[in-house]
Amino acid sequence: MKIALLGYGKMGKAIETIALQRGHSIELKVTSKTSNFNLDNIDLAIDFSLPSTAVSNITSCINHQVPVISGTTGWLKSYEEITALCNEKNGTFLYASNFSLGVNIFFEVNRNLAKLMKALPEYKASIKEIHHTQKLDAPSGTAITLAEDIIKESKYKNWTLNTPEQDEIKINAERIENVPGTHEITYKSNVDTLQIKHAAHNRQGFALGAIIAAEWIQHKKGVFSMKDVLNIG
Numbered sequence: 058m059k060i061a062l063l064g065y066g067k068m069g070k071a072i073e074t075i076a077l078q079r080g081h082s083i084e085l086k087v088t089s090k091t092s093n094f095n096l097d098n099i100d101l102a103i104d105f106s107l108p109s110t111a112v113s114n115i116t117s118c119i120n121h122q123v124p125v126i127s128g129t130t131g132w133l134k135s136y137e138e139i140t141a142l143c144n145e146k147n148g149t150f151l152y153a154s155n156f157s158l159g160v161n162i163f164f165e166v167n168r169n170l171a172k173l174m175k176a177l178p179e180y181k182a183s184i185k186e187i188h189h190t191q192k193l194d195a196p197s198g199t200a201i202t203l204a205e206d207i208i209k210e211s212k213y214k215n216w217t218l219n220t221p222e223q224d225e226i227k228i229n230a231e232r233i234e235n236v237p238g239t240h241e242i243t244y245k246s247n248v249d250t251l252q253i254k255h256a257a258h259n260r261q262g263f264a265l266g267a268i269i270a271a272e273w274i275q276h277k278k279g280v281f282s283m284k285d286v287l288n289i290g
Contacts, residue, residue, distance in 0.1 A: 058076075058081045058082070058100040058101050058271065058272070058275065059081075059082055059084045059098060059099055059100045059101075060076055060081055060082065060083050060084065060085075060099070060100065060101055060102070060103060060271065061083075061084060061085035061086075061087065061094070061096060061099045061101070061102040061103070061123070062083055062085065062086050062087065062102075062103055062105075063087045063094075063102055063103065063104040063105070063106050063110075063114040063118075063125075064087065064088075064104060064105040064106035064107070064110075064114075064129065065086045065087065065088045066105065067191075067260060068105040068128065068260060068263060068264065068267075069086070069103075069105050071260040071261060071263070071264035072103055072105065072264045072267050072268060073086075074264065075261070075264045075265050075267075075268045076268055076271075079268055079272075081268070081271075084098065084099055085099060085102075087106070087114070089107070089110075096117065096118065096121045096123050099123050100123075100124075100275070101123065101124045101125070101126070101271050101274070101275065102114070102118045102123050102124070102125040102126075103125075103126055103127075103128075103267055103271060104118075104125060104126070104127035104128070104129055105127075105128050105129055105267075106129050107129065107131075108129060108130070108131030108132045108194065111127060111129040111131075111132040112132050112135045112138075112139065114127075115127055115139055115150065116139070116142065118148075118150075119139070119142050119143050119146050119148040119150060120142075120146065122146070122148060124148070124149035124150075124274055124275070124277075125148075125149070125150055125151075126150075126151040126152070126153070126267065126270050126271055126274060127150075127151070127152050127153075128152075128153055128154075128155070128156050128263070128267060130154055130194050130197065130198030130201075131194040131198070133198075136152065139152075140280045143279070143280050144279075144280065147278055148278070149274060149277055149278055149279065149281075150279075150280050150281070151270055151274050151280070151281040151282065151283075151285075151286075152282065153266075153270065153282060153283045154197075154198030154199050154201065154202045155198065155199040155202070155238075155263065155266075155283075156263050156264075156265075156266030156267040156269075156270060156283065157255075157257060157262040157263050157266050158262065158265070158266050158269070158287070159255055159257075159262060160199060160240070160255055160257075160262075161266070161283045161284070161287055161289070162287075162289070163240070163253070163255040164202060164203065164206060165289050166253055167203050167206055167207065167242055167253065168206045168207075168209075168210060170242070170244075170253060171206065171207040171209075171210035171211050172210045174211065174244055174251075175210060175211045175212065177244075177246075178212065179246045179247070180244040180245060180246045180251070181244070181245055181246070182207055182211070182213065182226050182242065182243070182244050183221075183226060183227045183228075183229070183242075183243045183245070184196075184200050184203055184204055184216070184226060184227070184228045184229070184240070184241070184242055184243075185228075185229045185231070185239075185240070185241040185243070186199065186200040186228065186229070186230055186231070186238070186239065186240050186241075187231045187232075187233055187236050187238070187239040188230075188231075188232055188233075188236055188237075188238050188239075189232065189233070189234065189235060189236050189237070189238075190232045190233065190234055192232060195218070195230040195232070196216075196218065196228045196230040197230070197238070197240075199238070199240055200228050200230065200240060201216070201228075203240060203242060204216035204226050204228060207226060207242075208226070212224065213225065213226050216228050218230060237257040237258065237259055237260055237263075238256075238257040239254070239255070239256045239257070240254070240255050241253070241254040241255075242254070266283070269286065270283060270286045273285075273286045274286075
């Protein structure tokens with residue numbers, strides 16, 4: 058594939074390495090200093106940019122009939138608008154808050170655990186996420202996905218970074234130097250504590266998942282997620 062990288066930070070560079078190893082070529086690298094870019098002769102675009110530029114990047118790809126996958130978080134207020142545009146233009150779009158194969162299995166474990174815990178109101182759910190200090194959004198998109206999946210399967214109605222009400226899930230967001238990403242779900246009662254956890258060792262897992270998603274989405278039309286790529290759920 059001839060790939061455009063929309064965002065060439067740490068994740069963009071990690072994706073480039075994996076893409077080249079798997080026989081693809083990087084034809085375009087868009088950074089924060091890029092004012093205009095040409096999508097001609099591009100087979101697929103991978104967006105790991107900024108919340109302020111993601112919507113514009115994705116829109117440009119859809120309008121140019123370039124399949125696009127995005128791992129940028131913090132822009133999801135425009136998600137319905139983007140999916141509507143994709144369907145209108147018969148385009149190809151895949152969004153994931155996290156492309157790690159392990160994290161996407163973790164999402165499924167979290168959903169199933171939430172179903173089990175629904176019948177046990179004495180357990181209070183909480184989420185802890187730790188990322189590197191360069192991560193701009195808090196909580197992480199992955200933590201939000203985890204919280205929303207618990208909400209769908211339980212009595213909880215919302216998540217919060219503040220002191221939680223009875224029907225809210227507390228998310229603790231920590232930023233520490235050189236931490237690729239850790240997410241932990243805790244259910245605590247007066248008698249015991251149950252936890253599940255995913256800890257990334259490096260960025261390679263996220264980059265590999267993004268390339269696998271890119272390879273899978275070729276020649277497809279529609280709006281997809283990593284659940285489609287992995288055929289889970």
